[in-house]
Amino acid sequence: MTSLFALVDCNSFYCSCERVFQPDLNGKAVVVLSNNDGCVIARSNEAKELGIPMGEPFFKIRRMVENGQVRAFSSNYELYGDLSDRVMQTLSHFTPCIEVYSIDECFLDLSNFYKKDLFAYAHEIKATVLQWTGIPVSVGIAPTKALAKVANRLAKKSRKANGVLVLTDPYHIKKALEATSIEDVWGIGRQYARFLRTRNVQTALDFTNLSENWVRQHMTIVGVRLLKELRGESCLELEEVAPSKKGICTSRSFGKKADSFEVLQEATASYAAKCAKKLRRQKSCERLVTVFVTTNRFSENDRQYSNSKTVCLPVASNSDIELIHYACIALKAIYRDGYWYKKSGVIVTDIVPETQIQYDLLDTVDRGKHNKLMGVLDGLTDRFGRDKVKVATQGIDGVWQLKRDFKSPCYTTRISDLQSVYVK
DNA sequence: TCTGGGGTCCTAGGACCC
DNA sequence: TCTGGGGTCCTAGGACCC
Numbered sequence: 294m295t296s297l298f299a300l301v302d303c304n305s306f307y308c309s310c311e312r313v314f315q316p317d318l319n320g321k322a323v324v325v326l327s328n329n330d331g332c333v334i335a336r337s338n339e340a341k342e343l344g345i346p347m348g349e350p351f352f353k354i355r356r357m358v359e360n361g362q363v364r365a366f367s368s369n370y371e372l373y374g375d376l377s378d379r380v381m382q383t384l385s386h387f388t389p390c391i392e393v394y395s396i397d398e399c400f401l402d403l404s405n406f407y408k409k410d411l412f413a414y415a416h417e418i419k420a421t422v423l424q425w426t427g428i429p430v431s432v433g434i435a436p437t438k439a440l441a442k443v444a445n446r447l448a449k450k451s452r453k454a455n456g457v458l459v460l461t462d463p464y465h466i467k468k469a470l471e472a473t474s475i476e477d478v479w480g481i482g483r484q485y486a487r488f489l490r491t492r493n494v495q496t497a498l499d500f501t502n503l504s505e506n507w508v509r510q511h512m513t514i515v516g517v518r519l520l521k522e523l524r525g526e527s528c529l530e531l532e533e534v535a536p537s538k539k540g541i542c543t544s545r546s547f548g549k550k551a552d553s554f555e556v557l558q559e560a561t562a563s564y565a566a567k568c569a570k571k572l573r574r575q576k577s578c579e580r581l582v583t584v585f586v587t588t589n590r591f592s593e594n595d596r597q598y599s600n601s602k603t604v605c606l607p608v609a610s611n612s613d614i615e616l617i618h619y620a621c622i623a624l625k626a627i628y629r630d631g632y633w634y635k636k637s638g639v640i641v642t643d644i645v646p647e648t649q650i651q652y653d654l655l656d657t658v659d660r661g662k663h664n665k666l667m668g669v670l671d672g673l674t675d676r677f678g679r680d681k682v683k684v685a686t687q688g689i690d691g692v693w694q695l696k697r698d699f700k701s702p703c704y705t706t707r708i709s710d711l712q713s714v715y716v717k
Numbered sequence: 718t719c720t721g722g723g724g725t726c727c728t729a730g731g732a733c734c735c
Numbered sequence: 736t737c738t739g740g741g742g743t744c745c746t747a748g749g750a751c752c753c
Contacts, residue, residue: 326721327720327721327722328721328722329719329720329721330719331719331720331721332719332720332721334721334722348720348721349720350719350720351719351720352718352719352720353719353720355719368721394752394753395752395753396753397753398753479751479752480750480751480752481751482750482751482752483750483751484749484750484751485750485751512750513726513727513728513750514726514727515726515727515750515751538723538724539724539725540723540724540725541723541724542722542723542724543722543723544721544722544723545721545722546720546721546722589720590720591719591720638722696719
């Protein structure tokens, strides 16, 4: 059977999400900012045309925002996550074989669809997603995932393609590869692009003409897979079930600089609780907690310090209380007085399924009780919104919390969340 | 003044085992 | 003086993704 994939990619996803609930933003330059309103992480086409690059620090475009040229939004991941679910739901009506690749991208396995009018089908996908969710998407169809990526990129870029490109015959595939610069290829990052350019590889087509041995030697097996994919040989399968995560990290830069242990402890405890919650969601526990802290590397006048510490739990756990306890032990070991801290984080690794925990005969923790308590806590969170009930170490509205000056309301999430918006 | 966050995979090298 | 060879596991670092 010949393979065939569609890649459906939402256009300027975060900006489009804001537009769904504020249609007056259509046709206007919109950007969405990273945490703490630090830099630009999503741009509408109009914002791109104004020359705003990805990752631009906010202060550089502040003037354009103030004079109304650009509308800026703090990132609102609850809203984006919810709309993403709706898009993926819609796509699963077209085939059950889908791989949710990221918050705004989805692969569809269309191997059985070769006889269909693929062009019409792609347009139908695009129109349906727009109609059902309000989110505009581009659709690229090709025999391999890497080629579907190429197709999708050109579908989005070319006005003539109008958001849809089907690449199935060798002639058009070759043309598409020729039109794709090497740095725009999926899997070719800055380092490889620079390296390949020195070897006179300028386009995806040039890349496909390299020898497999050479690619293996310089770009590992990953490069070889990409080479084959671009030559039309499918090596990357559809991954319908997301594998459970091997490591989970929660980290943030602080809204303000912090210089006391108490503030860092509140932040660290909150990140540990977030990790615990993520673990419970995927029904697993962890044995290693790493805490890291760092000062602001951009601030040349401040003394710099960064460090990390890993602590091993006696028994794998996903309880807020235990994770916070061990994270605080790790934090104590690395905290030093006299620095302006900018960021901290908690990473949990050595993750095992809840059902495969090695218990300790001398265990002093009542795990049944912990599990019940966490069940109740999660229930309260579902009913009344995040952080309504939490472990005291996490503090209340600490100075470390995110700066989000331009946040839109959580239009789609639970009523309880909306109530908490009103209360504020 | 202001510069994101959360992941993956692969490789090389060292420790250790038989 | 001779000083194997194969395997596994772990970690750090480097590349990439959205």
